[in-house]
Amino acid sequence: MPPRVLTVAGSDSGGGAGIQADLKTMLALGVHGMSVITAVTAQNSLGVQGAWELPVQAVRAQYRSVVDDIGVQAVKTGMLASAELVETVAELISGTDAPVVVDPVGVSKHGDPLLAASALDSVRTKLLPAATVATPNLDEVAQLTGVRVESEDDLRRAAAAVLAYGPRWVLIKGGHLSGDALDLLTDGSCEHWLRAPRHDNRHTHGTGCTLASAIASGLAKGLTVPEAVTGAKEYVTGAIAAGFALGAGIGPVDHAWALRATHAG
């Protein structure tokens, strides 16, 4: 019986980020993926052309269907769109004993908003406190805490500012800095620096969703947070290295890279 992992996120019609990235990651990592869709986006390699939220009742009903019958060993949250949906999801996940990975998605890689500005306070006060691990990128750190990261030293200040909202662990993703792709994982007492070579590859659509889903998959298998994050970093780094040029803009990472390597062998 594979471990069961639930993603609560938006749909990306282009298949590179959101629910689609999450389920592909879960398949590649050998867990049973399930979904609660919060919003539908019309999206491709050039950007987000439209976004529609689902009603709160539809989100609640999907969550109850999955959790009450099948059960979950980890949950991942992504695009939540509005304050109302953030608060609904925060309430739902605070009732689970399973570890929760919160990717506080704010804007797409192209700068399209995926979260209303009016929802930021609910993310700070309701969603982050329910997280086992929060995985903000540098833009989300700035939006949520006001801390602007320009150097590796600033990553520590950013982590402390996010931890003040109550997640057990925070992973600050330094993917938007230059140089190595350096992330900092900390619970406030121990620090783990995760460094990978930067792939000079613009096909990075979906990196954040992929990383957070890979962490949730590791936690569902019973790994500790540092073990799950280390494994997830290896998986996303391989997926970026194998990213491909779909469409005329930023293409997706290759979620199947590790499976292809296995089958080729």
Ligand SMILES: Nc1ncnc2c1ncn2[C@@H]1O[C@H](COP(=O)(O)OP(=O)(O)OP(=O)(O)O)[C@@H](O)[C@H]1O
């Ligand atoms: N060009 C790259 N080469 C290697 N690793 C990268 C690269 N870009 C990002 N990463 C890594 O990918 C993971 C996701 O980080 P990133 O900062 O891109 O997330 P994100 O901003 O949420 O994603 P997105 O920008 O797609 O919304 C991190 O571990 C980061 O270090």
Ligand SMILES: Cc1ncc(COP(=O)(O)O)c(N)n1
């Ligand atoms: C529906 C949806 N959710 C999230 C993202 C952010 O993508 P990323 O994984 O690259 O941070 C996106 N572009 N679309």
